[in-house]
Structures are given as C-alpha cells and as structure tokens.
Amino acid sequence: DSGVTQTPKHLITATGQRVTLRCSPRSGDLSVYWYQQSLDQGLQFLIQYYNGEERAKGNILERFSAQQFPDLHSELNLSSLELGDSALYFCASSDTTGMNEQYFGPGTRLTVT
Amino acid sequence: QKEVEQDPGPLSVPEGAIVSLNCTYSNSAFQYFMWYRQYSRKGPELLMYTYSSGNKEDGRFTAQVDKSSKYISLFIRDSQPSDSATYLCAMSDFGNEKLTFGTGTRLTIIP
Numbered sequence: 001d002s003g004v005t006q007t008p009k010h011l012i013t014a015t016g017q018r019v020t021l022r023c024s025p026r027s028g029d030l031s032v033y034w035y036q037q038s039l040d041q042g043l044q045f046l047i048q049y050y051n052g053e054e055r056a057k058g059n060i061l062e063r064f065s066a067q068q069f070p071d072l073h074s075e076l077n078l079s080s081l082e083l084g085d086s087a088l089y090f091c092a093s094s095d096t097t098g099m100n101e102q103y104f105g106p107g108t109r110l111t112v113t
Numbered sequence: 114q115k116e117v118e119q120d121p122g123p124l125s126v127p128e129g130a131i132v133s134l135n136c137t138y139s140n141s142a143f144q145y146f147m148w149y150r151q152y153s154r155k156g157p158e159l160l161m162y163t164y165s166s167g168n169k170e171d172g173r174f175t176a177q178v179d180k181s182s183k184y185i186s187l188f189i190r191d192s193q194p195s196d197s198a199t200y201l202c203a204m205s206d207f208g209n210e211k212l213t214f215g216t217g218t219r220l221t222i223i224p
Contacts, residue, residue, distance in 0.1 A: 002156065002158070033211070033212075042214055042216045043157070043203075044214075045212060055210070056211055088154075090157070100145050100212070102159070102210075106156045107155070109154070
C-alpha cells in the first residue's frame with residue numbers, strides 16, 4: 001500500500017458527461033501528479049500540483065482540469081467525455097525534497113460508453 | 114521516435130532464472146531513473162530509484178544506468194512467480210518533476 005488513495009475505483013459513464021476523480025496524497029506529501037494510462041499510449045503525465053498551485057502541465061486536454069485543495073487532496077475533472085477518454089487514471093504523490101520518487105495510487109478505471 | 118523505448122515483450126522465463134529488463138532513451142537531460150512494477154489493474158509500485166550513472170542493488174533487484182549509452186537495466190535474480198507483472202521504466206530531468214515512462218515489459222515467471 002503506497003499511502004495514496006483514489007476514489008472511485010471504477011466509473012462508467014456516457015459520452016458527453018462530466019466526472020470528478022479524487023486523490024489523497026501520502027501524509028506529508030505536497031505534490032500531486034495525475035497520469036493517464038491507456039493501451040495505446042501507455043502512462044502519460046497530465047498535470048502536477050504543488051501545495052495548491054499548478055506546477056507543470058503535460059498532454060492534458062482542455063476538457064480536463066484539476067485542482068488541489070488546502071488539505072492537499074486533489075480532484076481531476078473530465079468533461080464532455082468521449083469514448084477515447086476511457087482509461088486508467090492514476091494519481092501519484094511525492095514530497096519533492098530533491099529526489100523525485102513518486103508513489104502511485106490504485107487508480108480509477110473510467111469507462112465511457 | 115519516443116523519448117523512452119522499452120521492449121513490450123512478453124517475456125517468459127523459468128523460475129529461478131535471472132531476468133534482464135532494459136530501456137533506452139534519447140533525452141540526455143534525464144538524470145533520475147526509476148523502475149516500477151505494475152500488477153494487472155493495479156497502480157505502479159516503485160521498485161528502484163537511481164540518480165545519474167551507476168548501479169544500485171536492493172535484495173534480488175539491481176538497477177544499472179549507463180548515461181553515456183542512454184541505456185538503463187533492471188536485473189532480477191532468483192526470479193519468483195510473484196515477480197510476474199509489467200515492469201515500467203521511468204525517467205525525469207533535473208528541475209522537471211514529470212515522469213516519462215516506457216511502454217512497459219510484460220514478464221511471466223514460469224514455475
């Protein structure tokens with residue numbers, strides 16, 4: 001158990017809908033990262049937050065957004081969902097004290113029908 | 114061309130064998146190198162972490178980094194059926210905390 005928690009485990013929704021994925025980092029970690037894992041693209045970095053502020057952005061679609069709250073949990077919002085958004089979404093956290101060891105949560109499996 | 118290349122396998126070896134997993138990369142700025150193990154439908158689990166070139170050993174696992182060749186390896190000694198999983202290499206450069214992953218190698222240890 002990495003100490004990173006994610007909810008829900010599974011999500012099934014229809015095209016055009018909006019969903020919110022939640023992540024709680026390990027105790028003491030200030031950085032949260034979101035990754036998408038699909039069969040054809042592998043694990044892709046989406047976005048990073050550090051202590052409430054956006055720190056880095058990857059290949060994140062404009063339909064996707066994220067935020068990190070004062071208690072350090074983070075939410076990833078996916079809107080106008082398309083079939084191609086079906087994937088595993090992982091959250092990772094690190095303490096960013098120089099070494100970039102990232103610890104991953106169990107993921108949320110999103111299925112768009 | 115992808116920044117990180119990894120043979121997807123699948124790789125099947127008998128129990129007790131030494132397993133060698135490899136990645137090559139093109140970005141010379143990468144400084145931090147990691148290996149993750151991912152069981153089916155689970156989150157990636159950090160196995161090994163190395164900084165710059167050299168070797169690091171942890172139990173049955175040894176990670177090697179050769180920056181001059183842009184090549185990293187993970188060796189698993191005395192492989193066990195419980196080692197059956199997908200192994201992902203990941204890297205990042207100094208000051209950039211996003212991880213760039215290989216596509217993963219699916220490993221099966223045959224009892």
